Amino acid sequence: MNNNGMNEPLGIVNHILKKSFVDGPGNRAVIFLQGCNFHCLYCHNPYTINHCTACGLCVETCPQHALTLGKDKIFWNEDICVECDECIRVCPESASPRTRTYTPAELWQEVARIGPFITGISVSGGEPSLQVPFLARFFQLVKENSDLTTLIETNGFAGQQAYTDMLPWLDMAMVDLKCSDPDKHLELTGQPLDTVLESIRFFAAQGKLQQVQQVIAPAYTDQAADMQRTAGLLAGIDPSIHLRLLRFRPHGASGPAAQWQSPTDERMDALVETARSNGLTSVERSL
Template sequence: MTTLLPPASTTPAPGGGACAAAATPAAAATRRPVVGSVHSWDLSTGVDGPGTRFVTFLSGCPLTCLYCHNPDTWRMRDGKRTTAADVVAEAGKYTRFIAAAGGGATVSGGEPLLQPVFTGELLHRFKHELGLHTALDTSGFLGVRATDALLRDTDLVLLDIKSWDRATYRKVTGRPLDPTLDFARRLADLDKEVHVRFVLVPGLTDAPDNIAGVAAFAATLGNVSRVDVLPFHKLGEAKWQALGRTFALHDTPCPTPEQVTSAKGVFETHGLYAV
């Protein structure tokens, strides 16, 4: 990942109200710079949305997932104060390449909806100024913070459903599951395209009933075009150690190819396209 250089810090104006809520991101940008806490950016091809993507990783996350491979994004104060204009200008350097590769721009994290105004501004400008396909990568836990305007500027939501069993979900994330499910239903009501992402962790999320529960729920929504079954890995363990944290899954094996294929099969039996 390539880290953006921070501009001078700017703090948002206090207050708000109906008039402030009605203002569009573009209008807000003409008044004063919209500033957020950015961890880094990268060009990515894989699970960040279709094609080659300009991915902006924001700092701050309310979840503490046991298998998180970017625990250095958890604290917003550890990011760099950066204007939306600077991020969009950086993405603009790659628009021809991204367009040729059938890609777009993704706002990830951390948890982007911890910074909904900044996230909304990025998505709006990626879409309307650069003409890029836009994606929001989120756990859904803070889905209530996503305004209708933000979602209108989002072409695709990458929604992490980390477990169907509520006790397992809380063990994995430290948070309850229901806000994510509520957000998923809202996206379905809006007919917003969703890719569900499910991390397969042996001994933690791989119980057949757990996988089947996620699959059955996703199948009811009608807007899930793809399921990414992501094999657990330990590539982020060194970051945990560098932060002085204990990586609780140190002794957990990575799933075998057969286990991954079996999990994909569960989603497919519910009529979903799984990769």
């Protein structure tokens, strides 16, 4: 039984983007969940990694007095918040006080309002596979009440078993392959690579793998040998897997990654060619 006295699973949402053209096909609403099991060195949304521990540190720093410390949680007054992000800058836990908790029905009620203006719903992170019971029920409601398509953007770490419960109501998955070298993957994300590949195989076999994406970052994925290995692994699963290469940008990254260089256009183009010449038929890159 959850906090509302019902048996519905609860989801913790960081924020909802009402319109996006880069998180799957068409025009999509994107739901960003709170909580991730990777700790990527170049994470651009570190405030989505952990859950708030109600330490209270951010309350004093809010210039709008929009935060209040309760017994074991923070109350956020959305009406007076000016989204200055001071609270997430001071948070020592890589968390946010501005999350909202939903039942699947409550979330569907909110997204349904923009349903006529979108073609689908993408769920990103944080990491969607950490909230499967909630998402399975939410996607079921989406499918029972609309023609919207459903998609998750996942790091793949959970492996195939974790996704099975949501599969009947899931149309597509985008899987991040952070790095195809097992040692570098562990160094970059804090987690091993093997179940990520298992998830890619699983979604490909189900016909639900919308694309694999990889951030091209210095020292991890930007060399020809890195791309030869990545393309070889994916082509061995299915040469028609769509691979999208995303250029690393230091803006928004923290720690040492804030000093890393973006790969040049020439480097990105060369990696696209390397992927194609190593067996993949569908490769593109971001601008």
